[in-house]
Amino acid sequence: MIRLLLADDQALVRGALAALLDLETDLTVVAQVGRGDEVLAAARESGAEVCLLDIEMPGLTGLEVAEQLRAELPGVRSLIVTTFGRPGYVRRALDAGAAGFVVKDTPARELADAVRRVHAGLRVVDPGLAAESLMAGPSPLTVREAEILRLALDGSPVAAIARAAHLSQGTVRNHLSAAIGKTGASTRAEAARVAQSRGWL
Structure with a gap:
């Protein structure tokens, strides 16, 4: 049995995912949390082998959690499962140590298969998002420019x-001027929205 942890701040989504994945004979949900900063302790306590992480959660984002898991529990694999299918997020998730990235409207059978592949040591990325991510390229923003745009949102x-x-x-x-130029926006508010929509923030 592959032991799973689900991290999503929406209880209904978490419950639905758990119900779907528990139907699989080789998968079992051993922990569920609603905050990113609860994942590490819950993963340790439950012996989870794969953590399914939403991106936008209170406490820590799924990207930060993936990084934390890679550093603290390298044997545990993480799979981002999110509604936010932004190309920039894919690259950032893989850079953070996530083994996979799929969107929440992925059919249940494909999600279960993604979990198995991640558990087996493979990388799994939604094909459409992978292509978009390659086309979009890496974020042109520096770390500081991204920080300033986040504050400007x-x-x-x-x-x-x-x-x-x-x-x-x-x-x-x-920094705002540089970010406006790099995003092709005409105002800082527009630059912040563009960067957010591309998953750069």
Whole structure:
């Protein structure tokens, strides 16, 4: 039996995934959590072999959890299962140590097969997203530019972004200007939305 941990902040989704995967004779769900920062302890305690991770969760994102699992529990494989099928996320997930990336509307049989393949040491990526990811290429944003755009997502003024990032307002403006150019946007709000939609944030 392949021991699975499900991490998703939506209880209904988690329950549905558990019910579907438990129908498989060789898969068993041994733990379920609703926050990213609960995964590591739950994986240790349950002896999970594959962790199915949503990307956007409270505590830690699925990408951060994949990185944490790779560092702390290298024998445990992680599979990103998300509604956010953004090309940039695929690359970031694989860079973080995830063994696979599929979207939530994947048919149950394909999801179960993805779990088995990841458990066997293979990499599994939704084919459509893999092609989009290759076409889109890596994020052109620096780590700092991405950080500044994340802070700009809610429309915060430059002064507030500067305080949060511990930078001068001039430096923040420079980063925003560079990010606007790289995303082909005309405003910082548009640049933040473009970067988010491509999975760069």
